[in-house]
Amino acid sequence: MRTIVLTGGGSAGHVMANLALVPSLRERDWNVVYIGSRQGIERQLTQNLDIQYEAVATGKLRRYWDVENLKDPFRVLKGVAQSYKLLRRHRPAVIFSKGGFVALPVVVAAKFLRIPVILHEADLTLGLANRLALPFAAKVAVTFPETAAHLPPAKAVYTGLPLRKEVFSGSRTKLLATYQFSPQCPILLVTGGSLGAQNINQAIWRQLAQLTARFQIIHLCGKEKTNGSLQAMPGYIQMEYAQDEMPHLLAMSDVVISRAGSNTIFELLVMKKPNILVPLPASKSRGDQLLNAQLFASHGYSVVVEDEKLPSTDLSALVDRVYRQRAVYIDEMKKAAVPDGVEAVMQLISEYANAAGV
Incomplete structure (x- = not known):
């Protein structure tokens, strides 16, 4: 059975698209592991879904001065080390990241282990966490076709947004x-x-x-x-x-x-x-x-x-x-041509899993 790691959190929006993929992943015999923070909303939203949940340390983007801002880089480094150990243990074929600062340590650790990372950007422009993660990603799935114009052409893929059935x-x-x-x-x-x-x-x-x-x-x-x-x-x-x-x-x-x-x-x-x-x-x-x-x-x-x-x-x-x-x-x-975001993302996941021979 192939394993995929889903990551992303900090808000419900960073979690729901991940959860929209879970039924299709299970139908196609994927083992799903979710990596999030210890106290984040992602933990609450996944707790009744029979998903293996792993917690790592993470920083937080604050748009105001706080002494915690000085500690966040060290939390991220700790999170990278924890993510590295988790990824070595679970050996996923693909990482799918919805963004938020909890996802950044996972994406960085995946690069060290040469695990392909697919980012998803829900908004018209990339959030800060996704901008920082961009160099480590193989592809960036975008919700709006207009977003692709602001990304490297080789990385952008218009998939739309995965929505819950x-x-x-x-x-x-x-x-x-x-x-x-x-x-x-x-x-x-x-x-x-x-x-x-x-x-x-x-x-x-x-x-x-x-x-x-x-x-x-x-x-x-x-x-x-x-x-x-x-x-x-x-x-x-x-x-x-x-x-x-x-x-x-x-x-x-x-x-x-x-x-x-x-x-x-x-x-x-x-x-x-x-x-x-x-x-x-x-x-x-x-x-x-x-x-x-x-x-x-x-x-x-x-x-x-x-x-x-x-x-x-x-x-x-x-x-x-x-x-x-x-x-x-x-x-x-x-009149809107809204793509099937779940199916488009699933095709992208399968493409990278097959390329890795998994």
């Missing part, structure tokens, strides 16, 4: 009774990601009366960010985060308000969901969500509201406009 199996009616929602009234889904987005939450709460006059709302507020005073409001459901329920929430929604992480926006695209994107501002990120959102808006898939402008935006009127014009957005999304 569960995304396509949601039921529009499964949760209606659970939430006591009417099938005749449109549903607005609001999500700020696994950690939530307080600016989005506050914008919804400020205009909740106007919004619930027109829509039923499912609001994913983020961990410990729900508003206890609104728990009993009719037509309004708060949750911290959704995982197993998410395909059903997407299927039943008519309009979505969301951050602009690549996993989320591609799920909205394949599900043909009219949406309003509120990308993380450059002050809180490297600006990748701004670029993702601008690209989707330019194709007519999304409406974009800058995070800083949320307090002055008539969100209720904007949601209503997007809903009334939903057919226009859906038609544009139907």
Whole structure:
């Protein structure tokens, strides 16, 4: 049985594409090992999937001064040594890395052992960890065709984004009774990601009366960010985060308000969901969500509201406009040629495994 090492973490987005590959890997008789950090979200998301998990030391990118920044290079070096030992033990044919700083020690160690590394970049531009890992990689699979223009031609491969099969199996009616929602009234889904987005939450709460006059709302507020005073409001459901329920929430929604992480926006695209994107501002990120959102808006898939402008935006009127014009957005999304990211990445993995004679 061939072994593959999946790595990547620090955020749910760096993990979900890895997990989307697991069913296909198992169908093709691959042994899957996941290398991540000791306390990262990647460990939480893989713990119920019967995947062998190995932990290594890792640094962290902080966009602010912290004394821990001085220690991070030593953590990375320790992680490289740990990864080297793990890779020698497991002897994988291929490494597939989704990025994040936990992946960097694994990628560096793989180069010493001459194990081919396939990176995947979910966003329009390479994140810092992937930029640092680029010299050690055989190929870089990209989500957006535009990304390839910024990479060495011999390394870039347009695969699209591996999406979980569960995304396509949601039921529009499964949760209606659970939430006591009417099938005749449109549903607005609001999500700020696994950690939530307080600016989005506050914008919804400020205009909740106007919004619930027109829509039923499912609001994913983020961990410990729900508003206890609104728990009993009719037509309004708060949750911290959704995982197993998410395909059903997407299927039943008519309009979505969301951050602009690549996993989320591609799920909205394949599900043909009219949406309003509120990308993380450059002050809180490297600006990748701004670029993702601008690209989707330019194709007519999304409406974009800058995070800083949320307090002055008539969100209720904007949601209503997007809903009334939903057919226009859906038609544009139907024109999109979205590749099967799982199959494209699997072909790349097989190519390198076969070349190595494994």
